Amino acid sequence: MVSISMTVNGKAVSGEVEPRTLLSDFLRVDLGLTGTHVGCDTSQCGACVVHVNGRSVKSCTVLAVQARDDEVTTIEGLAAADGTLHPMQAAFREHHGLQCGFCTPGMVMSATDLLQTNPDPTEAEVRDWLEGNICRCTGYHNIVKAILSCAAELRGHKVAAE
Amino acid sequence: MAPDGIGAPLRRKEDKRFLTGQGRYVDDFNRPGQAYAYIARSPFPHAGITGIDKASAEAMPGVLGVFTGHDLAADGVTGALPAGWMIHNRDGSGMRTPGHPILQTERVRYVGDPVAIVVAETLAQAKDAAERLEIGYDELPHVVGTADAAADGAPQLHDEAPNNTAFFWSLGDKDKTEAAFADAAHVTTLDIVNNRLAPNAMEPRAALGDYDPGMDQYTLYTTSQNPHVARLVMSAFVSLAPEHKLRVVAPDVGGGFGSKIYVYSEEVACAYASMKLRRPVKWTAERTESFMTDAHGRDHVSKAELATDADGRILGLRVRTYANLGGYANLFGTATPTYLYATLLSGQYIIPAIYAEVDGVYTNTTPVDAYRGAGRPEATFVVERLIERAARDLKMDPADFRRKNFIQPDMYPYETPVLMTYDCGNYPAALDEALKLADHAGFPARRAESEARGKKRGIGFSAYIEACGIAPSAAVGALGGGVGLWESATLRFTPTGQVIVNTGSHSHGQGHETTFAQLITSYLGIPTDQVEVVHGDTDKTPFGMGTYGSRSLAVGGSAIHKAAEKIVAKAKKIAAHLMEAAEVDVEFADGTFTVKGTDKSKTIQEIAFAAYVPHNYPEGVEPGLEESAFYDPLNFTFPAGVHIAEVEIDPDTGVVEIVTFTAVDDFGTVINPMIVEGQVHGGIVQGVGQALLENCVYDLESGQLLTGSYMDYCMPRADDVPSFKVGMVETPNPSNPLGVKGCGEAGAIAAPAAVMNAVTDALGVEINMPATPERVWQALATGPAAVAAE
Numbered sequence: 001m002v003s004i005s006m007t008v009n010g011k012a013v014s015g016e017v018e019p020r021t022l023l024s025d026f027l028r029v030d031l032g033l034t035g036t037h038v039g040c041d042t043s044q045c046g047a048c049v050v051h052v053n054g055r056s057v058k059s060c061t062v063l064a065v066q067a068r069d070d071e072v073t074t075i076e077g078l079a080a081a082d083g084t085l086h087p088m089q090a091a092f093r094e095h096h097g098l099q100c101g102f103c104t105p106g107m108v109m110s111a112t113d114l115l116q117t118n119p120d121p122t123e124a125e126v127r128d129w130l131e132g133n134i135c136r137c138t139g140y141h142n143i144v145k146a147i148l149s150c151a152a153e154l155r156g157h158k159v160a161a162e
Numbered sequence: 163m164a165p166d167g168i169g170a171p172l173r174r175k176e177d178k179r180f181l182t183g184q185g186r187y188v189d190d191f192n193r194p195g196q197a198y199a200y201i202a203r204s205p206f207p208h209a210g211i212t213g214i215d216k217a218s219a220e221a222m223p224g225v226l227g228v229f230t231g232h233d234l235a236a237d238g239v240t241g242a243l244p245a246g247w248m249i250h251n252r253d254g255s256g257m258r259t260p261g262h263p264i265l266q267t268e269r270v271r272y273v274g275d276p277v278a279i280v281v282a283e284t285l286a287q288a289k290d291a292a293e294r295l296e297i298g299y300d301e302l303p304h305v306v307g308t309a310d311a312a313a314d315g316a317p318q319l320h321d322e323a324p325n326n327t328a329f330f331w332s333l334g335d336k337d338k339t340e341a342a343f344a345d346a347a348h349v350t351t352l353d354i355v356n357n358r359l360a361p362n363a364m365e366p367r368a369a370l371g372d373y374d375p376g377m378d379q380y381t382l383y384t385t386s387q388n389p390h391v392a393r394l395v396m397s398a399f400v401s402l403a404p405e406h407k408l409r410v411v412a413p414d415v416g417g418g419f420g421s422k423i424y425v426y427s428e429e430v431a432c433a434y435a436s437m438k439l440r441r442p443v444k445w446t447a448e449r450t451e452s453f454m455t456d457a458h459g460r461d462h463v464s465k466a467e468l469a470t471d472a473d474g475r476i477l478g479l480r481v482r483t484y485a486n487l488g489g490y491a492n493l494f495g496t497a498t499p500t501y502l503y504a505t506l507l508s509g510q511y512i513i514p515a516i517y518a519e520v521d522g523v524y525t526n527t528t529p530v531d532a533y534r535g536a537g538r539p540e541a542t543f544v545v546e547r548l549i550e551r552a553a554r555d556l557k558m559d560p561a562d563f564r565r566k567n568f569i570q571p572d573m574y575p576y577e578t579p580v581l582m583t584y585d586c587g588n589y590p591a592a593l594d595e596a597l598k599l600a601d602h603a604g605f606p607a608r609r610a611e612s613e614a615r616g617k618k619r620g621i622g623f624s625a626y627i628e629a630c631g632i633a634p635s636a637a638v639g640a641l642g643g644g645v646g647l648w649e650s651a652t653l654r655f656t657p658t659g660q661v662i663v664n665t666g667s668h669s670h671g672q673g674h675e676t677t678f679a680q681l682i683t684s685y686l687g688i689p690t691d692q693v694e695v696v697h698g699d700t701d702k703t704p705f706g707m708g709t710y711g712s713r714s715l716a717v718g719g720s721a722i723h724k725a726a727e728k729i730v731a732k733a734k735k736i737a738a739h740l741m742e743a744a745e746v747d748v749e750f751a752d753g754t755f756t757v758k759g760t761d762k763s764k765t766i767q768e769i770a771f772a773a774y775v776p777h778n779y780p781e782g783v784e785p786g787l788e789e790s791a792f793y794d795p796l797n798f799t800f801p802a803g804v805h806i807a808e809v810e811i812d813p814d815t816g817v818v819e820i821v822t823f824t825a826v827d828d829f830g831t832v833i834n835p836m837i838v839e840g841q842v843h844g845g846i847v848q849g850v851g852q853a854l855l856e857n858c859v860y861d862l863e864s865g866q867l868l869t870g871s872y873m874d875y876c877m878p879r880a881d882d883v884p885s886f887k888v889g890m891v892e893t894p895n896p897s898n899p900l901g902v903k904g905c906g907e908a909g910a911i912a913a914p915a916a917v918m919n920a921v922t923d924a925l926g927v928e929i930n931m932p933a934t935p936e937r938v939w940q941a942l943a944t945g946p947a948a949v950a951a952e
Contacts, residue, residue, distance in 0.1 A: 028190075033183070034186075034189075034190035035183015036183070037187070037364075037365070038189075038366075039364045039449065041448050041449050041450070041871075042449065044871070044872035044873065044877075045364065045449075045872060074183065075181075075182065075183035076183040076184075078182075085178070085182070089181040092177070092181055093173055093174070093178070096174070096837065096840045098177060099671035099672070099673070099840060099844065100364065100365065100415065100670055101176070101179075101185045101414065102185075102187065102363075102365040102416025102417060103364045103416075105183050123885070124881075126880070127880040127881040128880075130880035131879050131880065133880070134872065134877050135880075136362055136363060136364050136417050136419070136844070136848070137364075137417055137671045137840075138843060139840075139843035139845070139846055139847035139886070140843075140847065140879075140880040140883060141840075141843040141885050141886055142843065143880070144880065144885065
């Protein structure tokens with residue numbers, strides 16, 4: 001067993017884990033943050049995407065020890081402290097970008113990283129970015145719509161703020 | 163009218179928890195003292211079990227117990243998983259469906275067949291111990307191919323089923339159909355492979371057994387579309403525990419698509435192990451286990467023929483199908499390729515004579531059961547590929563050929579030659595709308611433009627029909643079904659005026675919590691935020707048949723309607739008493755009772771309070787405001803529509819791009835158009851996946867599943883599909899009080915034929931699904947012969 005500590009959703013956490021423990025298991029089992037889902041075990045489906053130091057990462061493909069001393073954000077940490085949804089979460093709801101909800105946390109975490117990287121993506125760029133996130137319910141149509149809408153909204157806010 | 167009621171695109175009540183990581187799926191549940199299970203499975207497609215030695219595994223660190231089928235039997239869990247539908251053979255004899263044992267003790271019949279459950283303090287310990295479990299196997303020859311299973315000399319799976327044939331069944335009038343073909347001016351023939359698919363709900367299956375010795379009560383948290391049916395099967399057929407001692411909870415479930423209808427060995431094994439160990443026991447599938455053991459879908463090999471006269475009118479259709487059942491026949495395994503398939507072979511057309519023969523065969527593969535559409539996609543694929551091919555053979559425009567043969571809007575009720583009575587529809591209207599949305603008129607110019615760029619462009623139609631809202635119990639019984647397919651609902655007012663809806667259906671992505679609340683708003687005038695829809699727990703909900711076959715709204719929603727009528731009837735008596743009026747003078751609208759012609763009124767919330775505090779109350783009326791209803795449908799429902807795919811193919815690479823996809827559907831009355839369109843989108847992509855990408859492949863030599871992960875099985879991803887054009891035609895369904903038909907499966911039913919008709923239009927040769935770049939390139943490079951020989 002090894003000791004690890006990191007910051008998860010703004011809180012300092014620590015634990016004793018087997019070296020082979022995946023970050024996704026540490027989040028789900030040790031910290032009880034079950035919003036991060038595991039859907040495939042081969043780093044394909046993206047249900048497990050979280051942010052590590054601000055960038056989207058498939059947490060089923062990272063050992064917990066590799067995230068030592070890092071800043072991790074999970075889906076539970078995305079909304080504001082008062083419960084107000086992040087604009088991406090709100091856009092998914094507004095545009096019906098989720099059905100069973102299982103891929104949703106990974107989709108949302110991946111999409112927020114897309115907009116950090118590319119605030120004005122085309123539909124093709126959104127679809128290309130989502131290549132690592134599989135959804136079996138929505139046919140992607142409304143997920144893409146939600147992300148494009150959120151991007152437009154965030155750009156609008158930015159313009160207004162400037 | 164209530165703004166959030168029927169017809170409103172209300173945003174979903176369930177979304178907030180899913181978007182904030184607060185959904186509760188089975189693997190998210192952890193019970194105090196929980197242990198972890200790993201399932202030891204057959205590595206061979208077919209083998210006798212010569213012995214199981216548990217000692218080494220039991221001695222491993224952290225191991226709490228190792229259980230086999232012998233242990234289950236010693237504790238009285240002696241039953242097996244049943245086939246839920248009796249099929250009779252062409253000679254009148256019954257099907258051959260030996261039960262499916264929970265854990266195999268004698269023989270394994272597919273790679274992944276479960277043999278033992280290993281339980282330890284941690285999952286890693288359970289896995290390590292399973293490696294030490296000594297299971298002796300005596301390998302047997304195997305057969306995995308659908309077309310090979312019934313051949314002479316093929317390895318035999320079940321002693322009870324000679325030639326690996328579970329049933330040889332037929333439907334329709336053989337003589338009349340042969341006469342129609344004898345009279346035909348033209349016969350179109352197609353050899354069709356409907357490829358085997360893995361359902362791939364994104365949430366892997368999971369089970370958490372939690373036995374309470376004090377109460378002698380089993381609780382099983384499981385990924386099920388039908389918790390009451392799961393409980394019934396585990397009680398009545400498996401003998402795990404009597405129903406009143408077994409609680410099945412299916413909480414948030416991450417997609418089903420049919421694969422979570424079936425009752426699985428792991429569910430029984432976890433509940434049993436929990437009882438033996440007096441510890442909660444959790445098992446969660448890895449994705450490779452999902453590929454190996456979730457019931458697969460489709461897998462038909464058919465020869466299909468369509469007879470037409472000299473004027474392009476259809477005279478008859480006949481089809482010979484081999485349906486692969488896998489190693490065992492389970493719940494819907496025998497119904498899917500028979501009564502859910504051949505009964506839809508009339509499509510949207512006037513076809514005077516139809517005859518279908520279906521042989522269900524066992525192979526050394528994962529059991530095949532209902533998968534989104536279940537039989538109806540296979541039927542639509544046969545009909546719509548034949549129709550398109552026939553139009554091309556006859557040099558007729560495929561739209562005109564369809565229009566000429568459509569059942570017309572004034573012909574309902576329309577009895578087909580294959581048991582169904584269509585109750586309403588307007589097929590020409592859907593076709594016209596789809597042609598418009600798809601800009602069919604502009605296709606020649608688009609094709610010319612593609613050709614100028616060296617690309618091949620094709621367009622394909624699929625005028626599908628499905629039978630949903632399953633199903634009238636008497637009809638189901640007459641056709642061999644083991645259960646009735648009604649649905650239940652209980653509506654309970656709280657004293658302060660909210661409504662709790664308990665439904666026997668189950669939501670695993672469909673949004674019942676929203677749609678059902680919209681019904682309550684429209685029927686009872688209660689705002690949707692004051693309605694709670696409860697589903698998925700046998701302790702909380704009335705017995706119900708669950709969710710599949712696009713039945714939840716048509717059947718479950720009708721039960722809610724019926725219960726709401728009872729609520730209003732009772733509340734009206736109370737209102738009349740309180741307002742000192744005759745009951746006949748009291749009217750109810752938008753949540754308020756009024757005395758006709760007066761300004762006297764009471765809200766239904768006030769009546770609910772009076773019902774629970776009945777100080778001033780009508781004589782002979784019981785206190786409380788709670789009503790239950792069971793609704794048995796009068797008919798199947800028949801959603802139908804026209805989907806049009808337009809594809810562009812790069813002849814250098816063989817890559818097929820879906821350029822546009824248009825769907826026009828008739829689902830009857832639409833309760834929430836946003837949710838309905840979402841169901842259409844998702845279905846289309848599953849259909850596109852079948853047509854272009856997805857295929858379960860077993861190696862013929864080794865019998866191993868080659869497509870056991872997302873690295874090997876090609877799931878549709880966001881960049882494989884475009885955004886869709888979706889339109890609606892509404893013919894309200896006369897057979898249920900809501901006027902609804904069901905929308906969950908349409909896309910998956912329609913899309914494969916639309917895409918393949920477009921692909922073959924572009925290529926000019928026939929190829930089978932999935933139209934992968936390699937197959938397409940081969941077809942272009944070497945012609946149809948090479949593809950046929952594949």
